[in-house]
Amino acid sequence: MSEATARPAAPPEGHHSELLMSLDPLLREWLPRQRWFAGKGRPITELTLDSVTRLRAEDALLHLLVRAHQPPADEGPGDCYQLLIGTTDALAPHLAPAVIGHITRGPLAGRTAYEALHDPRQTSVLLERLRTPGTLGDLRFHRDAGGQIAHDLDPRPLVAEQSNSSVVYGDSLIAKVFRRVLPGINPDLELPLALARENCDRVPAPLAWYGTADGGTTLGLLQPYLKGAADGWDLALKHLTKQEEFVTEAHELGRATAEVHTALARALPTVTYTRVQTEQLAATMTRRLETTAQQVPALLPYVPGLRTAFEALADLAGEGLTWQAQRIHGDLHLGQCLRDPSGFWRLIDFEGEPSRPLAERRMPHPPHRDIAGMLRSFDYAARTHHPWNPAWSDACRSAYCVGYADASGWDPRTDPVLLRAYETDKAIYEALYEARHRPDWLPVPLAALGRLAQPD
Template identity: 40%
Template sequence: MTPDLTTHLTGARWFGGKGRPLTVTGTRRLGTLGPARPTDEEPTLVLELVTVQYADAEGGTEYYQVPLSCYAAAVDHLDHALVEVFDDPELGSVHAYDAVHDRFAMAYLLESFDRPPSTGPLRFERLPGHDLDLTTHSSLFTGEQSNSSVAFGEDALLKVFRKITPGRNPDITVHDVLTRAGSDHVAALFGWLEADSLVEGEVLQLAMLQQFLRTASDGWELALSSVRNLFAEADLHADEVGGDFAGEAARLGVALRETHDTLAENFPTRVRTDAEQGDVAAGMRERLDAAIEVVPGLAEHAAPVRKVFEAVADLADVRVQQIHADLHLGQTLRTVRGWKIVDFEGEPARPLAERQLPDTPWRDVAGMLRSFDYAPRVVERTFDDADPSAGDQRAYRAAEWSKRNRAAFLEAYTERELTHDENLLLSAYVADKAVYETVYEARNRPTWVSIPLDAISRVRP
């Protein structure tokens, strides 16, 4: 008897199909670690792959990894992580817990990266150059994540992928290349876990182990703090307050440029054909039309946006390469050794085949520019007072912060004046990103939809 994981799956924060009609159509055991049969004190770590079939108009199939820490008896301190009690033909009667909460189960994974099993369905790949600290205990990161991250002391961070897309995960392949190239702008990759079992004819990559950036501060939170400092200083401009962020924005621009340069040196680059460029512009127009159906307020601003997209269709010699593809301040970390860029998976909602395609670096730049526009608008919305003049003052300060930091970032990234074609391409990607944001906000945070709508209203062909 295999466990019924439907309830656990649909209630998990990392599950991407919430609210959709679905059926769990299969559970596949990818491998086990630890003793062949669990005891009261020693668990067997079981890695299960769950197949989900959706029954709505969109339909489709998704795969989710559920690592289970299986004990022969109940474990009181893991009661909050209980998934299922079931009888297993190989393990016997077990109490199964979400394994990322169990230090013993996570220790099996860490030890396997250090001493990979010589046989079995699980393959632990290792990069040379770092000795793992096996004396550390695991600690699960909390918060809303599409994956599960577990730190081992101050040494290593294990990212357990939850939604599994058959094929090579860009987060691993890109980190692998950047680590081997000696990039200073990513957390070094130590290794990854994959399964022999093929799904849809493709390999399954289950987890990655990387450097733990223990001194890191989240880039988004730092930006919000800077905005709060500005709003607290009624008589000072953005360049006069102690929390001015422009220097950090510039350093982040340099980090992105150098990362793009390293990616271009180590991945194929090419020039888009005219037909491909036309398809890119057509996709932008289609997303705008679809967004208007969800956010009718977009319609009054659509004409100039369409003109930008139409002009982009005629651009020639657009060079594309490996990029981040989902970049914003929340994908950056500030450490004592400078900025680090994280999470190279691309947009999780896009098919893997699309996420692996080369794209223009201006897409990453556009994502950062939108993030610099978002930060002050988000802080602005935390105030609730009846004084219209105070609101007007904060709106002015928000625009000032956004303009200053966007300019600092872009100047540091380019180190020159942009050409007409580059400006056009960047404007198109900024508008396309804002169109996406209107739909996201309308569905998740309706009171925030004015943030991207304001940005779209400023688009000029």
């Protein structure tokens, strides 16, 4: 890893309060409308600035870490968001959708603030910073010594994202900007770096990354862009629409998952889930079931049967059975997988479930958790097709497990109790999500829960 020191570019401390005075009323309106804002439905009682760094001179491109304080816990630290804001006296017409607002007071009065990730000039600055390791104001940029990062690549933002923002440069690079940021290394950087050390080519290796100058928080990364790769979810739906099997793809995806798990187990420490840890896991899953059932009444008829999935797991732990736990993907489904034109699968987006605390996302789990997530994803895909074709899902689930066994020497189906527990827990999570956000989809996890409530 090479590194040099760039010229500090943080505004003076007094500038922070003046800048916030300029932007505060605009951000209060703009932030809640963003898909990645976690505090929807609650008013912002206060905004504070953790840091300000000029990425371009004269405040033309500002990097901000803004903390939004909201009830009911507005006495706490609030959620911290990463913003890249451009300001201009004359906004170009193509940037109209990116407008944050017209600034009427403070040091930026008379200028228009806008989301800089929509401006090719500004995202080119971000790429150049990623090409140049070192400290810049409150930020520190890192670069892998062996990676090739071209310059003068045409940038374009990706628009179909939720928890983060990404910019594609030409057809070769993609930068991910984490939006809601938490102290600590983000697994989406940590795990691909570990896999790169193991020469695992199933995951694009980071070429550069950046975070806070103290090294305490990951803010973004740059990776190769997989030109021509097909999203696993879209690919599965195309096969369903054409009434084509997906078993070959599912088998190869099982192999890819096993290779990633094997490499992670080599690269990072593993632990053993003994009786205490497994009983705690079963108890946590049981509490989640009971809490969700109170919020999703349609789940209530299945509760007694679903509880047996977790009781069976606790019983095995009581008999002395143990499981190896390791770092895993944490949120594995078809949409987190890309198949290149040669048919080679890669896994992406190792951030885990963004709503969960970072420390929880970095905890080791048996690989069954990832496997259960993928099995649920095949079921979801099958149920988007009318009429529903359960045989398609069953064939994919079986082929995926066979592929996993071919690469790892272990078939997940030989451990049905733990696999059932994780799949049940995942479907319970899905039921709560669908009830809150997509009620028309609620029958999908409910159908699975009806099956899972009946032990084999």
